[in-house]
Structure formats: C-alpha cells, structure tokens
Amino acid sequence: MSIGFGIVGTGSIARHQAAAMVELEDAAAVAVLSRDEGRAAAFAEEFGSEPYVDLDAFLADTDLNAVSVCTPSGAHLEFIEAAARTGKHVIVEKPIEISTERCDRIVEIAESAGVAVAGIFQSRYYDNAREVKRAVEQERFGRFTMGDAYVKFYRTQDYYDSGGWKGTIALDGGGALMNQGIHAVDLLLWLMGPVARVHATTKILGHERIEVEDTAVATLEFENGALGVIEGSTATYPGLLKRVEISGTTGTAVIEEEDLRTWRFADEGPEDDEIRHTYSTATSSGGGASDPMAIDTTAHARQLADFVDAIQTGRPPEVDVHEARRAVDLILAIYESARTGRSVEVGG
Numbered sequence: 001m002s003i004g005f006g007i008v009g010t011g012s013i014a015r016h017q018a019a020a021m022v023e024l025e026d027a028a029a030v031a032v033l034s035r036d037e038g039r040a041a042a043f044a045e046e047f048g049s050e051p052y053v054d055l056d057a058f059l060a061d062t063d064l065n066a067v068s069v070c071t072p073s074g075a076h077l078e079f080i081e082a083a084a085r086t087g088k089h090v091i092v093e094k095p096i097e098i099s100t101e102r103c104d105r106i107v108e109i110a111e112s113a114g115v116a117v118a119g120i121f122q123s124r125y126y127d128n129a130r131e132v133k134r135a136v137e138q139e140r141f142g143r144f145t146m147g148d149a150y151v152k153f154y155r156t157q158d159y160y161d162s163g164g165w166k167g168t169i170a171l172d173g174g175g176a177l178m179n180q181g182i183h184a185v186d187l188l189l190w191l192m193g194p195v196a197r198v199h200a201t202t203k204i205l206g207h208e209r210i211e212v213e214d215t216a217v218a219t220l221e222f223e224n225g226a227l228g229v230i231e232g233s234t235a236t237y238p239g240l241l242k243r244v245e246i247s248g249t250t251g252t253a254v255i256e257e258e259d260l261r262t263w264r265f266a267d268e269g270p271e272d273d274e275i276r277h278t279y280s281t282a283t284s285s286g287g288g289a290s291d292p293m294a295i296d297t298t299a300h301a302r303q304l305a306d307f308v309d310a311i312q313t314g315r316p317p318e319v320d321v322h323e324a325r326r327a328v329d330l331i332l333a334i335y336e337s338a339r340t341g342r343s344v345e346v347g348g
Contacts, residue, residue: 160210257283
C-alpha cells in the first residue's frame with residue numbers, strides 16, 4: 001500500500017519534505033494546502049501534487065492517507081486535530097507544539113482517533129547517532145556522568161524580519177532552543193534518558209524586534225544522576241555544527257552533525273577503528289548552522305520511511321507523540337527556570 005501524503009504549508013521545510021518523499025518507493029506528496037493559491041499551485045506543479053486552499057476539500061482528497069504539518073510551530077494543533085478527525089495519520093515538523101496544554105491535547109487526539117501521530121526529529125536517523133545509540137544499549141559507556149548539547153548557530157536580523165511568525169512567542173514558542181536547538185535536545189534525551197531538573201538563563205543578545213531568546217544556557221541533572229549542559233544560540237557568528245557529547249565511566253562519544261569527533265571506550269574492539277574512520281568526515285552539508293536549509297534529505301527520508309512502515313504494519317512510529325513531546329517539555333522547563341531564576345523539575 002502506497003501512502004499518499006498531503007502537505008500543509010509551502011515553506012522551505014515543506015519543500016524539503018516533498019523532496020524527501022521523492023526518494024521513497026511507497027510514498028508521495030499527492031496534495032498541498034496553502035492559504036495562498038499561487039504558492040499552492042507552484043508547489044503542486046513542482047512535486048506533482050493537487051493544490052488546495054480549503055482544508056475540508058484537502059482532507060477529502062481520496063488519494064490522501066496521511067498529512068504532514070509544516071506550518072509555524074504554534075499552529076500545529078488545529079491541523080493535527082482536523083486530520084485525525086477524518087482518519088488521517090499525521091507527521092509534524094518540530095516542535096510538535098509549543099505548550100504543555102497543546103501537547104496534551106495532541107496526545108488525547110492520537111489516542112482517541114486511533115491514528116499514528118509522529119514528530120520529525122531526523123537527527124536520530126543519522127548513521128553516527130545510530131552507532132551511539134547502539135553503544136548506549138550495549139552499556140559501553142558504563143555509568144553516565146555527563147551529557148551535553150551545544151547549538152551555536154547564526155541567524156541574521158533579516159531571518160527574523162522575513163517572516164511575521166519568527167521570533168514570536170505565539171507562533172515560534174521560543175527562540176534558539178525551541179526552534180533551532182530542539183534537534184540536539186531531542187538527541188541528548190534519546191541517548192542519555194530523561195532530565196529530572198534544570199537551572200537556566202536566557203537572553204536576547206544579538207537581535208532586535210524578537211520576543212524570544214537568541215542565547216540560552218541550562219545546567220541539567222538527569223534522572224540517572226548524570227549532569228550536563230545545554231547551550232543554544234542564534235547569535236554566534238559564523239554558526240557552528242550542532243554538537244552532542246555523551247560521557248560515562250568507560251566511554252565517550254562526541255557527535256558533530258553527521259561526524260563522530262570522539263569515539264573512545266575502555267574496552268575497544270577492531271570495529272571501533274572502522275567506526276572512527278567511517279564517521280570522521282561524514283558531514284556533507286552545513287547542518288543548518290547558518291543557513292536553515294543547508295541540510296540534505298537523507299535523514300528526513302529515513303524518518304518518513306519509518307512512518308510509512310508504521311502505517312502499513314499498524315505499529316507505533318519510532319518518534320511517536322510521546323517521544324516527540326519530550327524535548328518540548330524539557331525546553332519549557334528551561335524557560336520556566338530562566339523566568340523564575342529557580343531550578344525547575346521537568347514535567348513537574
């Protein structure tokens with residue numbers, strides 16, 4: 001069964017997803033929805049889709065099995081609810097939503113409608129991240145001691161001025177962490193496990209006319225006892241690749257986009273030299289460090305393939321609604337700590 005996707009939105013990430021679907025044998029972008037008739041028509045012509053400006057007509061398309069929501073972050077819930085109500089499966093660009101209440105509602109929708117709802121976190125699908133996850137499952141790190149995420153990106157003032165929703169609380173939900181840093185936050189949680197509490201500071205240091213942070217630092221205490229740091233910025237010229245560091249009593253791995261900068265264990269085998277060699281220069285794009293679209297489609301295609309298989313087999317997608325909200329919950333706790341000046345329990 002081939003899965004027909006309808007894409008909500010015609011921005012850069014919507015086009016990126018449609019391009020990723022071209023790589024899949026059993027999926028296609030069959031429809032696109034936009035408030036702008038011209039943008040919908042241009043997108044449809046490029047990707048062989050049917051253009052719509054009316055939501056009900058879009059959802060009634062008989063070729064539509066699933067919906068991909070690529071709208072501004074704070075405008076996800078309503079499209080998820082409408083799609084699920086008509087029995088469509090839904091995959092949503094990060095973050096799945098921007099508040100606890102709206103995330104809670106999405107969980108309720110997924111459970112009551114009986115459809116698959118997934119969030120896009122394509123960094124989990126890089127080969128180097130999979131190698132680190134495998135090492136975690138094999139307990140090669142011993143007892144975890146530290147887990148850190150660094151996202152020192154650069155965005156010009158024009159980036160924020162170019163879209164009415166960018167840098168706003170209502171639709172962006174946050175800044176350097178909620179928009180750009182969330183991929184590294186998700187990766188850190190996926191590898192290290194849940195965070196118990198945070199203490200954070202956020203500031204606007206390099207931009208004007210935005211309501212959200214462009215620089216943030218948080219200290220973490222994981223539920224497993226390890227400590228860590230999250231740093232996020234869009235005011236760090238020229239923009240560096242995102243970096244996640246995992247350390248324990250018997251091993252350390254450092255991920256830099258698709259590379260492994262460090263891969264060392266107390267008990268090493270011959271495969272470790274091969275892993276170091278394979279991932280020493282694996283990154284082939286800018287990783288979105290200074291250009292949001294300087295990424296390739298490979299990881300998106302892999303996650304979309306998982307979502308398609310989940311629909312076809314009836315299993316939950318790997319990044320289901322519960323997994324997709326974990327990074328949001330942590331970032332919201334960071335924001336609460338920065339606002340109050342106190343340590344905050346995650347999910348508390």
